[in-house]
Amino acid sequence: MTFPLRIGTRRSRLALAQSGMMQRAIGRALGVPESEIADAVPLVEIVTTGDRIQDRRLLELGGKALFTKEIEEALLDGRIDIAVHSMKDVPAEQPPGLCVAATPEREDARDAFISRDHAAFDDLPTGARLGTASLRRQAQALALRPDLKIEMLRGNIDTRLRRAAEGEFDAILLAVSGMTRLGVTDAIREKLSLDAFLPAPGQGALALQTREADMHAPWVAALNHPETAMAVEAERGAMLTLEGSCRTAVGAHAVIANGVLRLTTEMLSPDGSGRWRRTGDLPAPNPDSARALGLRLGEEVRDAAGDQEVDLATLDG
Incomplete structure (x- = not known):
């Protein structure tokens, strides 16, 4: 294995936390001493179109591939060797020359209910304001409670939690997995049922993407679940x-x-x-x-x- 083995990641706190987990796991799988992992398996931060534009729904911008496109380009260009994505952000078909080489063990796939004033989704009052930019969560919430008012909410997890805590919304919905990886699960009032809120495909899982030539790299088997x-x-x-x-x-x-x-x-x-x-x-x-x-x-x-x-x-x- 040739070092450095460069990992491409978005710059958000969650992305860096997830990529840091994978950085350490890959380094250990390759026998790199803990003190040398950051140099042997460095993180390369990449700003994506989805990160730059925060005031509109993703569907208006062209979909979730906006969180992966620039990182995939860096992979194809040889500027990085591994990309770490949230699986739910990865389009169903891989670009030519790339593959998902490993899928680590999934975190909790459920959605989280967060609210300053209400303990559970069923406790929301008539006409309550629910913040989400996810069309899936919107549709599932309205299937159960057509009276709710859905309001657009984008931004990183910290921003969304702050806005919920300040009462801009009666409640918001986030992925339990991201909150767990960031250590902010204290804000969760209820973990919603998988039946009522069937998750997005791949929710809670990570994708370790490589060039097809590297799909059997020495670290892959150790990280794939x-x-x-x-x-x-x-x-x-x-x-x-x-x-x-x-x-x-x-x-x-x-x-x-x-x-x-x-x-x-x-x-x-x-x-x-x-x-x-x-x-x-x-x-x-x-x-x-x-x-x-x-x-x-x-x-x-x-x-x-x-x-x-x-x-x-x-x-x-």
């Missing part, structure tokens, strides 16, 4: 069929128990009035069969739902 990778393959298969981006409200979550993979995926209308869901089981899964299950269930949901892509003109903010 086969069950998480298989579950994510199923979820991303569904996402691919459903064109899961910021322009469609899509959820997918897979778990493996007793050798059986169970995938649930759904699509919702943006206002929550329609919800189409399918669940399927797969004994003795492998990555190919897991992805095939996701593709099949995604097709069934898509056929049932029809065209649910958002008309940008109907959205505020």
Whole structure:
């Protein structure tokens, strides 16, 4: 292995925390002394388009690939050797020449309910202001509570928590995984059920992306968690069929128990009035069969739902 092994990362506090975790894990897997890891496996900070523009929904800007595009370009250009992404930000199809080489063990995939004045989602008063920029969370919340007023909320986790604490919103929704990695779980009032708030495909998981030539690098096997990778393959298969981006409200979550993979995926209308869901089981899964299950269930949901892509003109903010 040739050092330095450069890791590309966004500059947000969460991205740096996640990349720092992977930096240490890769260094240890390669036998690098703790005191030398920062030099042998340095972090290269990259500002993405999604980070620069904070006043609009991602779907207005072109979708979640805006958080990965500049980092992927650095990988293809040879300026970095590994990219660390939140899996839910990674488009369903990889750019030519790149691959997700390893998927570490997933953190809690649930959504978190945060509120200054209310202990649980069900306690929100009629007409409460719910802050989120996620079309999926918007649709799921409105499916349960059509009376809620959805208000656009972007920015890093610290900014969102501050705005919630100052009472700008009656509640906000965030990913439990990000809050856990940042050590700010004290702000969580309720961890929402996986049934009511089916997560985004890949939520809670990280993607370690490399050039295809490096997909079998010495550190890969040590960091890849086969069950998480298989579950994510199923979820991303569904996402691919459903064109899961910021322009469609899509959820997918897979778990493996007793050798059986169970995938649930759904699509919702943006206002929550329609919800189409399918669940399927797969004994003795492998990555190919897991992805095939996701593709099949995604097709069934898509056929049932029809065209649910958002008309940008109907959205505020």
